[in-house]
Amino acid sequence: MNVTKDGFKDRQLHMEDYLQMVSAEQKEHAGVSVYQRITENNDIITDFWTDNLLELILRKDNLNKAYKKVKSNKGKGGIDGMQVDGLLPYLKENQSEIIREIREGKYKPNPVRRVEIPKEEKGEVRKLGIPTVVDRLVQQAVTQELTPLFEPQFSENSYGFRPGRNQHDALKACKKNADEGYVYVVSMDLEKFFDTVNHSKLIEVLSRTIKDGRVVSLIHKYLNAGVLQNGYFEKTEEGVPQGGPLSPLCGNVMLNELDKELESRGHRFVRYADDALIFCKSRKSAERTLANIIPFIEGELFLKVNRAKTTVTHVGKIKYLGYAFYRNRGKCRFRVHPKSAEKMKGRIREITQKNKGWSNDYRRQKLAEYVRGWINYYKLADMKGLMTETDEWLRRRIRAIYWKQWKKVKTRYRNLRALKLEEWQVHQIANSRKGYWRTAQMLSVALTNKIMAKLGYISMLDYYLKVA
Numbered sequence: 001m002n003v004t005k006d007g008f009k010d011r012q013l014h015m016e017d018y019l020q021m022v023s024a025e026q027k028e029h030a031g032v033s034v035y036q037r038i039t040e041n042n043d044i045i046t047d048f049w050t051d052n053l054l055e056l057i058l059r060k061d062n063l064n065k066a067y068k069k070v071k072s073n074k075g076k077g078g079i080d081g082m083q084v085d086g087l088l089p090y091l092k093e094n095q096s097e098i099i100r101e102i103r104e105g106k107y108k109p110n111p112v113r114r115v116e117i118p119k120e121e122k123g124e125v126r127k128l129g130i131p132t133v134v135d136r137l138v139q140q141a142v143t144q145e146l147t148p149l150f151e152p153q154f155s156e157n158s159y160g161f162r163p164g165r166n167q168h169d170a171l172k173a174c175k176k177n178a179d180e181g182y183v184y185v186v187s188m189d190l191e192k193f194f195d196t197v198n199h200s201k202l203i204e205v206l207s208r209t210i211k212d213g214r215v216v217s218l219i220h221k222y223l224n225a226g227v228l229q230n231g232y233f234e235k236t237e238e239g240v241p242q243g244g245p246l247s248p249l250c251g252n253v254m255l256n257e258l259d260k261e262l263e264s265r266g267h268r269f270v271r272y273a274d275d276a277l278i279f280c281k282s283r284k285s286a287e288r289t290l291a292n293i294i295p296f297i298e299g300e301l302f303l304k305v306n307r308a309k310t311t312v313t314h315v316g317k318i319k320y321l322g323y324a325f326y327r328n329r330g331k332c333r334f335r336v337h338p339k340s341a342e343k344m345k346g347r348i349r350e351i352t353q354k355n356k357g358w359s360n361d362y363r364r365q366k367l368a369e370y371v372r373g374w375i376n377y378y379k380l381a382d383m384k385g386l387m388t389e390t391d392e393w394l395r396r397r398i399r400a401i402y403w404k405q406w407k408k409v410k411t412r413y414r415n416l417r418a419l420k421l422e423e424w425q426v427h428q429i430a431n432s433r434k435g436y437w438r439t440a441q442m443l444s445v446a447l448t449n450k451i452m453a454k455l456g457y458i459s460m461l462d463y464y465l466k467v468a
Helices: 005-012 016-030 054-057 059-074 084-104 133-153 169-181 200-209 213-223 246-263 281-298 337-353 360-378 384-405 409-418 423-430 437-443 447-454 462-467
Strands: 112-118 125-130 185-189 227-229 232-234 268-273 273-282 311-314 323-328 331-336
Touching: 016 462, 054 059, 054 084, 054 133, 054 213, 059 084, 059 133, 084 133, 084 447, 133 200, 133 213, 169 268, 169 273, 169 323, 185 281, 200 213, 200 246, 200 337, 213 246, 246 281, 273 281, 281 311, 281 423, 331 337, 337 360, 337 384, 360 384, 360 462, 384 437, 384 447, 409 423, 409 462, 423 437
Parallel strands: 112 227
Antiparallel strands: 112 125, 185 273, 185 311, 227 232, 268 273, 323 331
């Protein structure tokens, strides 16, 4: 196809309008495009509307936006040891070369750095793949331009890693389904989803929308970049490494195929990343749904259903996104799942360890940050009782810290008198030979809840009532 010089210049002058046109074009033709053969060379002929996608990715304002995003997210460096703070000086020296290599198809991403973090299940770990900060920047730039192309294609029932959507939206959708009588749930567990994504299938799905072969080739290179763990290189013939900006989008693109299949069968469902719930009105219907959808997942998407963790049960018996559900007067309500509550207490234990060596100010700060973040996430739940109980336990732990700090008897006398106790109380507590935990209970008459508040310690109940 011939394009005049003037015509090309006009496209350059109106890049943002052009992007909108691309997005509309892709939305209109999603699912009916002819598949293209994707290779590692750049001999792919692309059409007028999509052959400039790589240029959109590499334009200055998009790269600047990507840099700011990577900078704000911070995070550890990859295998080259470069940290986020070193990215800007590196780009000043090498940005032109990086852009040239990407344009020419010569850019080669580095292997990701393997990091394993423990999961709630004993002995199980989540494998993360940390890209270098340069690769993170390029991935972010790609993601920023691809998101508007794919967003119109995604299901209304998908909530994970999408702009303007979050876990609370997913939970409210669950409640709506349950309130309308869909109280039996297929709780779907895809075994090691991100580690087992089939590259060929993903590339096939991506190429229905992305017609610029250079962009697909670049994504393919990231998928095949490999992993470096303990000094050893491992090939990545399948999977999308968790840890890079591109991974959530690729995950959603893949699982959107499942979403479309469920919608075509008329099912109600909620999906957050790879956590999916299918809602049915009866147990038999849920069991039938599970039996019928497994062949599609495993035969068409080449993913594996973890049958041991995939369950059919009543909505009141599931854990989803850290929440549990219960019914009250015919309506679905939320509570904190016991495992989530225990995990919260475990983290508070860490922050309030007596032997931590932190200053009281620093501990207060860390505690307040964690408590506010945790409550903001779980504020949909009914948890006045849990907050009241946890407050009492937390204050007792803090009192134990202060008691340990008041090591000498004379220090204890001085501090207890400063707290306006009767002299007999001062004498009794200061000379106590009980352990820290038991003495902390006695100390509640001195370090009262009101004084704890004046010292700056957050009340979980008060904050919950404020934001709920």
